[in-house]
Amino acid sequence: MSVRLKLTLSYAGFLMIASVLLLAVVWVFLLRYVPEDIYTPGGPVPGDRLGSVFIPDQEDLTRAFFPRAMAALAFLLVFGLLGGWILAGRMLSPLRRITRAARLATDGSLSHRIQLEGRQDEFRELADTFDGMLAQLEAHIAEQQRFAANASHELRTPLAITQTLLEVARDDPARDTGELVERLRYVNTRAIDLTEALLVLSRADRRSFTTEHVDLSLIAEEASETLLPLAEKRGLTIETSGDVAPATGSYALLLQMTTNLVHNAIVHNRPEHGSVWVTTGVRPGTVALTVENTGEMLTPRLVSTLTEPFQRGTGRVHGDHAGVGLGLAIVRSIVTAHDGTLTLTPRPDGGLRVTVLLPTAHA
Known part of the structure; x- marks a missing residue:
């Protein structure tokens, strides 16, 4: 069952329990003042202008009370289900917006924000926290993409220089190899330094170190x-x-x-x-x-x-x-x-x- 249906049944069930308890209290209260059998003399009742009056006993009260009580309970059941469904829908509407934002984030759209309006309650706090998380993820991914692009460019430069030097040496066998080796050594050293720097940066970002x-x-x-x-x-x-x-x-x-x-x-x-x-x-x-x-x-x-x-x-x-x-x-x-x-x-x-x-x- 969905959460909305569970909340609806919970609301209706609680309302029915409260109604049954209320009717039980009323029934017990009435029984205290109504005897099981009524015996009246044939003469007139003092204070009654008609000279006679009908006094119900417990059987009469039962015949009058229970059908109306069952009707009231049936009305309260329908009212509880309908009202619970509407109230549950209103209560869970912020959760649906949060779920929609989470699905968009799963699909790769991190620019969407919930921006939940209303009072500062649990759903508003959850939505604001989720918006903050999306903002941090968007900034982090953008930074990682920019970093990856820059790192690729920086790593490509020494490789391109090395390839150019080797092509020049291949096309000119008489070229001084000492100068070529020295320049290759310099380019290779810079590539090693860059790689080590990237490793240190990654290690610091992961916090994978002992204190x-x-x-x-x-x-x-x-x-x-x-x-x-x-x-x-x-x-x-x-x-x-x-x-x-x-x-x-x-x-x-x-x-x-x-x-x-x-x-x-x-x-x-x-x-x-x-x-x-x-x-x-x-x-x-x-x-x-x-x-x-x-x-x-x-x-x-x-x-x-x-x-x-x-x-x-x-x-x-x-x-x-x-x-x-x-x-x-x-x-x-x-x-x-x-x-x-x-x-x-x-x-x-x-x-x-x-x-x-x-x-x-x-x-």
């Missing part, structure tokens, strides 16, 4: 020391400071996050005499990691797009250490996987300030 107590200040020092040769090669200075910042999470992923931030601050800096500042600190309920660098003037609109996959603040031209365009996208995924927040703001004098807030580790 442990970590200290962001030690991670910041390790990342800075690892990238110090690159900074010195570019004529930059790295300053690391701050307090102990205890957090909970994956040491490997948090180190990857910090390394990406410092690497991004080094690559997108002044050609020379630039600076990178890495600081850690403790705030109420959170620990903070801040990475700042000097560099070009950035607009808030440009900064808001830097965490998108394959976006680069200085264009899509690759340099020696330009990365694969996934550095800040990986940072955002790692921060989200650790229930933190990521904030990017342009510095007034040029460059970028990146702040990561993570929950404080509980002792």
Whole structure:
């Protein structure tokens, strides 16, 4: 049976039970005042103008009461079924709209919204929750499609370059193979870096990692020391400071996050005499990691797009250490996987300030 029919039968059944109980109470109440047999003298009854009066006994009451009671119950049964069917239909109409939206979502249409009107009740709360879920699914799928398209484009580029180099070498056997091998090695290295970045990004999105107590200040020092040769090669200075910042999470992923931030601050800096500042600190309920660098003037609109996959603040031209365009996208995924927040703001004098807030580790 459908839910509407079940509700209809429930309404009608409850109404019938209540009616039977009511009639039973009335019947018991009447029996208290009506004797089984009535004996009246043949003389007139005092106070009656006609001189006689009819006084019913229990048998007379039964003959008069039960047919009318059965008729009332039959009317209430029909009324309960009809009224229950109408009320159940009105009560379940929001559920039908939710079911229709779910079917459309199953067919691939995620743009449909229920937008249920009326008071804030259980059905309205369910519909609003379902609309929110559809919005998140639509945004997530759109982001995945955009990411897949960008990843395909980025992976296609080194493969196309490799194919071109090999065709040139085939058509020109006298060409210097040393130069060809070096260029192939460079292209292959970039393809490997891109593949590893995609794997890290996927791992962070799935939250498939074990957690442990970590200290962001030690991670910041390790990342800075690892990238110090690159900074010195570019004529930059790295300053690391701050307090102990205890957090909970994956040491490997948090180190990857910090390394990406410092690497991004080094690559997108002044050609020379630039600076990178890495600081850690403790705030109420959170620990903070801040990475700042000097560099070009950035607009808030440009900064808001830097965490998108394959976006680069200085264009899509690759340099020696330009990365694969996934550095800040990986940072955002790692921060989200650790229930933190990521904030990017342009510095007034040029460059970028990146702040990561993570929950404080509980002792």
